Amino acid sequence: MESVTERPETAAQTVLVVDYGAQYAQLIARRVREARVYSEVVPHTLSAAEIIARRPAAVILSGGPSSVYEPGAPAVESELFDAGIPVLGICYGFQAMAHALGGEVARTGDREYGKTDVTAEGPVRSLLEGTDDVQTTWMSHSDAVRTAPAGFDVLASSDGAPVAAFADARRRLFGVQWHPEVKHSPQGQRIIENFLYDGAGLSPEWTTGNIVEEQVAAIRAQVGEARVICGLSGGVDSAVAAALVQRAVGEQLTCVFIDHGLLRHGEAEQVERDFVAATGAKLHVADERGRFLTALAGITDPEEKRKAIGREFIRAFEAAEHAVLDQAAAEGARVEFLVQGTLYPDVVESGGGEGASNIKSHHNVGGLPEDMEFKLVEPLRSLFKDEVRAVGAELGLPQEIVGRQPFPGPGLGIRIIGEVTEHRLDILRRADAIAREELTAAGLDGEVWQMPVVLLADVHSVGVQGDGRTYGHPVVLRPVSSEDAMTADWSRLPYDLLGRISTRITNEVEEINRVTLDVTSKPPGTIEWE
Ligand SMILES: Nc1ncnc2c1ncn2[C@@H]1O[C@H](COP(=O)(O)OP(=O)(O)OP(=O)(O)O)[C@@H](O)[C@H]1O
Numbered sequence: 442m443e444s445v446t447e448r449p450e451t452a453a454q455t456v457l458v459v460d461y462g463a464q465y466a467q468l469i470a471r472r473v474r475e476a477r478v479y480s481e482v483v484p485h486t487l488s489a490a491e492i493i494a495r496r497p498a499a500v501i502l503s504g505g506p507s508s509v510y511e512p513g514a515p516a517v518e519s520e521l522f523d524a525g526i527p528v529l530g531i532c533y534g535f536q537a538m539a540h541a542l543g544g545e546v547a548r549t550g551d552r553e554y555g556k557t558d559v560t561a562e563g564p565v566r567s568l569l570e571g572t573d574d575v576q577t578t579w580m581s582h583s584d585a586v587r588t589a590p591a592g593f594d595v596l597a598s599s600d601g602a603p604v605a606a607f608a609d610a611r612r613r614l615f616g617v618q619w620h621p622e623v624k625h626s627p628q629g630q631r632i633i634e635n636f637l638y639d640g641a642g643l644s645p646e647w648t649t650g651n652i653v654e655e656q657v658a659a660i661r662a663q664v665g666e667a668r669v670i671c672g673l674s675g676g677v678d679s680a681v682a683a684a685l686v687q688r689a690v691g692e693q694l695t696c697v698f699i700d701h702g703l704l705r706h707g708e709a710e711q712v713e714r715d716f717v718a719a720t721g722a723k724l725h726v727a728d729e730r731g732r733f734l735t736a737l738a739g740i741t742d743p744e745e746k747r748k749a750i751g752r753e754f755i756r757a758f759e760a761a762e763h764a765v766l767d768q769a770a771a772e773g774a775r776v777e778f779l780v781q782g783t784l785y786p787d788v789v790e791s792g793g794g795e796g797a798s799n800i801k802s803h804h805n806v807g808g809l810p811e812d813m814e815f816k817l818v819e820p821l822r823s824l825f826k827d828e829v830r831a832v833g834a835e836l837g838l839p840q841e842i843v844g845r846q847p848f849p850g851p852g853l854g855i856r857i858i859g860e861v862t863e864h865r866l867d868i869l870r871r872a873d874a875i876a877r878e879e880l881t882a883a884g885l886d887g888e889v890w891q892m893p894v895v896l897l898a899d900v901h902s903v904g905v906q907g908d909g910r911t912y913g914h915p916v917v918l919r920p921v922s923s924e925d926a927m928t929a930d931w932s933r934l935p936y937d938l939l940g941r942i943s944t945r946i947t948n949e950v951e952e953i954n955r956v957t958l959d960v961t962s963k964p965p966g967t968i969e970w971e
């Protein structure tokens with residue numbers, strides 16, 4: 442599938458992060474962007490020649506699960522180190538660099554996982570400039586560099602890593618055993634900046650404004666004169682994607698909002714009101730409630746639901762094509778492109794990251810049908826939510842849109858545990874409206890990332906109401922805090938607020954006689970239950 446995130450090979454000042462199957466490759470790219478240098482992730486299957494041909498301003502080699510001395514482990518060709526490109530190796534990348542340049546890497550038996558102290562060594566600070574002599578880091582390794590290659594200064598060591606960091610300033614090659622990209626390495630960002638600014642001589646010039654310019658240009662190049670529709674949900678991501686496309690090819694774009702019947706109370710009206718007012722974009726609203734309910738009948742498995750919803754979304758966009766074209770009064774024309782507000786976490790959870798496993802098929806990525814004819818335009822595909830919010834603000838979208846809590850495309854369909862029916866949707870919609878109303882009244886909308894209400898539709902429990910026995914459903918409140926939806930913690934909401942929500946739901950929604958609170962972080966839980 443085509444996507445406009447493919448960037449021109451000559452982009453100035455791009456740092457390429459080579460992914461060796463790391464948990465944190467995108468996090469590295471994101472920290473580099475936080476240092477205001479553009480960065481993106483590429484797979485380790487690219488050869489050194491291909492990497493060099495893309496003319497990166499610097500390269501970062503990520504961590505990964507392999508061991509360099511094992512047969513078949515991904516190696517770095519030493520050619521990369523002779524090209525004059527500054528390189529930083531992290532964890533596996535650090536070990537692979539040492540190995541390629543003649544250093545010694547071995548299983549030391551001293552495994553280090555999690556919080557580890559690292560001590561600066563020798564006279565040269567280099568990467569460690571401005572950090573403490575003994576600093577807390579986050580490690581995750583069982584191999585270690587025993588001897589640095591010739592020409593390198595050893596910068597630091599830890600109990601399990603005799604060479605925990607090294608530098609060859611002349612060739613501009615650097616490495617660290619620990620993970621400077623994670624927040625648990627408090628001085629990590631400084632190390633990344635030392636590499637970028639001092640090691641590689643880059644300057645902090647990139648901003649989210651650059652994303653706007655670059656994506657507008659890329660969208661124009663991709664779309665040409667063709668007609669485009671954008672799936673608009675009322676959420677942040679599609680609003681920002683639509684605003685970018687609107688800026689790029691204005692008149693060729695029509696936004697399509699699908700009312701799939703899995704929406705929350707008042708949502709459809711809100712989209713029409715807020716989005717059109719903010720952007721002036723053309724909007725087509727499609728009432729597709731029947732289609733989705735029919736497709737979901739009898740399905741209880743979460744992945745099956747997601748696939749059915751993903752498929753019906755595309756069928757609904759195809760059905761909307763005619764209405765859109767009629768509106769524009771074009772003859773024989775077709776809509777060639779579909780814009781989606783897909784973000785990086787949607788991609789990686791759907792198993793689309795390099796070597797990443799499938800957690801759940803997001804409807805807009807892993808849930809798409811094979812026979813889809815639209816070409817995709819996904820200008821936000823390599824970004825995280827908070828970056829998207831910054832782009833939205835840059836584009837002048839109002840705070841009510843860019844600050845909005847996320848709501849998943851499959852909507853209430855993945856918050857009913859069991860078969861989705863009209864009646865169950867109605868129950869959940871009423872409970873959800875109460876929870877949202879109380880959260881807003883308590884002034885806590887900005888504090889929580891989102892608060893799904895989940896209906897355990899196949900579960901009943903015994904209750905007593907008005908001196909009589911009830912046999913109703915439980916709902917689960919799932920308030921979470923998060924920075925980017927990749928990890929999350931349960932929100933410690935005030936007890937009296939939780940109490941109010943519970944009382945109101947059980948009083949006002951007859952079918953519900955129990956309200957419970959989900960106190961699981963992510964991992965191990967995910968935010969949504971399905
Ligand atoms: N009801 C809908 N009608 C049309 N397109 C939709 C609808 N729901 C979701 N989409 C499409 O699927 C994409 C992914 O949905 P997702 O919920 O992740 O993003 P969002 O709704 O734009 O933002 P947020 O994550 O803040 O809710 C959207 O960006 C949009 O393109």
Ligand SMILES: O=c1[nH]c(=O)c2[nH+]cn([C@@H]3O[C@H](COP(=O)(O)O)[C@@H](O)[C@H]3O)c2[nH]1
Binds near residue numbers: 803967968971
């Ligand atoms: O558009 C979407 N389509 C989907 O299929 C989907 N599944 C989860 N989500 C949202 O993604 C974030 C992470 O959710 P999980 O922790 O449940 O994976 C949370 O913000 C979820 O609400 C989805 N959004």
Ligand SMILES: NC(=O)CC[C@H](N)C(=O)O
Binds near residue numbers: 503507532534
């Ligand atoms: N996190 C990593 O990159 C681990 C690298 C290597 N597999 C080790 O255990 O040392």
Ligand SMILES: [Mg+2]
Binds near residue numbers: 676677847848
């Ligand atoms: Mg949404």
